[in-house]
Amino acid sequence: MTKVIYVPLDERACNYYFPQQLAAMTEGIEMLVPPYEDMGFLKKPADCNKIWDWIFENIPECDYAIFSVDTLVYGNIINSRTHYKTCEECQGILENFRGLKKINPNIKIHAFNLAARVAAYSDAHEDPDYWGICGREIWRYTYLCDKINRGHAGEEEKKEAKKLEKEIPKQYLDDFMQRRKVNRFVNLYCVDLAKDGIFDVLTIPKDDTAEYGFAAMDQAAIAKKVREERLMDRVLVYPGADEVGSVIFARVFNLIKGYVPKIYVRYSSTLGSQIIPSYEDRPLGESIKAQIFSIGGVYEDNAERSDCMLAVNSPGKYMIESMYQDEKDLTFTSHINMHEFLRYIHYYCDTFKKAVGIAEVSVCNGCENEFMDYALISGALNRVQAVGGWNTSQNTIGVVLAQTVISSYYNRFENCLDKYKLSEEFKMRSIVCDWLFQANVLREFLKETENKIDPFALEKHYDEAKNYVLKRLNRLIDLKFGGKYKGSDIKIDELFFNWDGVFYIRAHVTLNGIQYIL
Numbered sequence: 001m002t003k004v005i006y007v008p009l010d011e012r013a014c015n016y017y018f019p020q021q022l023a024a025m026t027e028g029i030e031m032l033v034p035p036y037e038d039m040g041f042l043k044k045p046a047d048c049n050k051i052w053d054w055i056f057e058n059i060p061e062c063d064y065a066i067f068s069v070d071t072l073v074y075g076n077i078i079n080s081r082t083h084y085k086t087c088e089e090c091q092g093i094l095e096n097f098r099g100l101k102k103i104n105p106n107i108k109i110h111a112f113n114l115a116a117r118v119a120a121y122s123d124a125h126e127d128p129d130y131w132g133i134c135g136r137e138i139w140r141y142t143y144l145c146d147k148i149n150r151g152h153a154g155e156e157e158k159k160e161a162k163k164l165e166k167e168i169p170k171q172y173l174d175d176f177m178q179r180r181k182v183n184r185f186v187n188l189y190c191v192d193l194a195k196d197g198i199f200d201v202l203t204i205p206k207d208d209t210a211e212y213g214f215a216a217m218d219q220a221a222i223a224k225k226v227r228e229e230r231l232m233d234r235v236l237v238y239p240g241a242d243e244v245g246s247v248i249f250a251r252v253f254n255l256i257k258g259y260v261p262k263i264y265v266r267y268s269s270t271l272g273s274q275i276i277p278s279y280e281d282r283p284l285g286e287s288i289k290a291q292i293f294s295i296g297g298v299y300e301d302n303a304e305r306s307d308c309m310l311a312v313n314s315p316g317k318y319m320i321e322s323m324y325q326d327e328k329d330l331t332f333t334s335h336i337n338m339h340e341f342l343r344y345i346h347y348y349c350d351t352f353k354k355a356v357g358i359a360e361v362s363v364c365n366g367c368e369n370e371f372m373d374y375a376l377i378s379g380a381l382n383r384v385q386a387v388g389g390w391n392t393s394q395n396t397i398g399v400v401l402a403q404t405v406i407s408s409y410y411n412r413f414e415n416c417l418d419k420y421k422l423s424e425e426f427k428m429r430s431i432v433c434d435w436l437f438q439a440n441v442l443r444e445f446l447k448e449t450e451n452k453i454d455p456f457a458l459e460k461h462y463d464e465a466k467n468y469v470l471k472r473l474n475r476l477i478d479l480k481f482g483g484k485y486k487g488s489d490i491k492i493d494e495l496f497f498n499w500d501g502v503f504y505i506r507a508h509v510t511l512n513g514i515q516y517i518l
Contacts, residue, residue, distance in 0.1 A: 045075020243398025272314025322366025357404030
């Protein structure tokens with residue numbers, strides 16, 4: 001039994017549970033995770049000392065480690081944006097990784113450390129308290145500073161930057177700048193740990209990034225150091241965040257099994273690979289190549305030679321929020337051909353009999369209803385091994401890729417009904433959460449409870465929100481699926497809201513008695 005120790009980015013389902021559920025689909029691998037109660041809650045940091053003690057206790061018996069540096073240094077993703085640690089404090093914590101290697105020199109550490117985001121809006125829920133006062137202004141100021149430093153700004157933008165610098169309270173801007181200095185120090189120190197062989201691979205996902213700004217400046221500093229140290233093959237920088245635990249687990253799985261999956265990518269739109277998605281800084285096709293490399297696979301442009309396919313329902317001309325899809329324009333039909341795309345999925349399944357994952361990224365923060373309905377009535381949702389359409393495009397693609405690759409290795413779980421059931425339950429959870437919830441029930445809830453319930457802090461309305469969501473999800477399951485899937489009742493046996501917010505749903509779907517049908 002190969003043991004993998006995993007410390008997530010935070011306690012949300014996408015980070016804490018998804019990798020565990022993927023690991024449960026495999027054979028010969030055991031995943032160890034810290035106790036849920038030690039993982040913190042939103043702005044309350046994880047109990048880092050307890051988690052470090054737990055790691056030191058368990059590291060001797062482990063073969064691989066997947067570590068969130070943000071959790072182990074700051075407390076979680078949110079505290080990477082709100083902490084008050086100094087560079088010296090952070091360095092002291094980072095030295096623990098060297099201690100782990102002394103205890104277990106054979107441990108292979110796959111670490112990840114975010115290039116922290118700078119939110120482009122004024123809301124303090126996931127950022128420092130003053131972000132509700134001047135968050136967008138700080139984002140805009142740092143965006144313009146980077147643009148000016150690169151010589152790309154016009155005179156009006158230079159004037160705007162000077163004006164913003166005067167308007168933003170100095171204590172807030174100083175606090176932000178100091179924290180970014182520390183965060184960059186940690187990023188660069190992690191590169192040193194890779195250089196020294198402490199980290200076998202370091203992944204630096206860029207969380208909600210853009211062409212200009214602090215994340216872009218951090219990337220430039222990291223890239224410079226990576227080039228100087230000749231670590232291009234062991235330090236990976238690309239857009240993402242909440243999918244990274246799943247991606248790195250799939251990478252470790254591939255290493256354990258000696259599997260290098262050849263992944264064929266098919267887009268629904270001609271311009272799809274060239275479009276820069278919302279919250280990201282590069283064309284979709286480049287980010288997908290980065291995810292495939294990170295997962296340990298090969299981008300294969302010949303379907304016949306491939307081991308599996310990533311089917312990307314890509315934007316036609318530009319990406320919009322799922323919340324506003326009722327107002328989508330004609331480019332969703334003129335620049336996307338769903339008919340041909342779905343027919344090809346069936347063709348691939350019939351001809352090559354290999355795993356397929358559908359990444360629905362024509363919109364963000366949910367699925368596009370028309371496509372999902374069409375995929376359902378065409379039978380494509382039944383035939384593929386993975387489906388996703390949540391948050392950013394790379395969050396979706398990373399998790400879909402991870403499940404598709406594992407399914408590919410096991411030949412779509414043929415003759416392994418127990419693992420097939422787990423995989424299909426994970427897929428149906430994605431369909432329920434990403435499509436039925438995010439694109440439908442969530443929109444209805446926000447409209448009906450506007451100015452009555454704070455969606456970021458349910459508090460006394462928690463049970464009311466839970467009952468509302470569960471009732472409407474079950475109604476949609478009956479409407480879309482007739483309540484059944486491959487001979488099994490579709491049962492939501494767990495529903496929970498992380499961070500006390502309706503946006504952060506955690507659900508589990510049970511498919512007892514499911515039949516093996518492809």
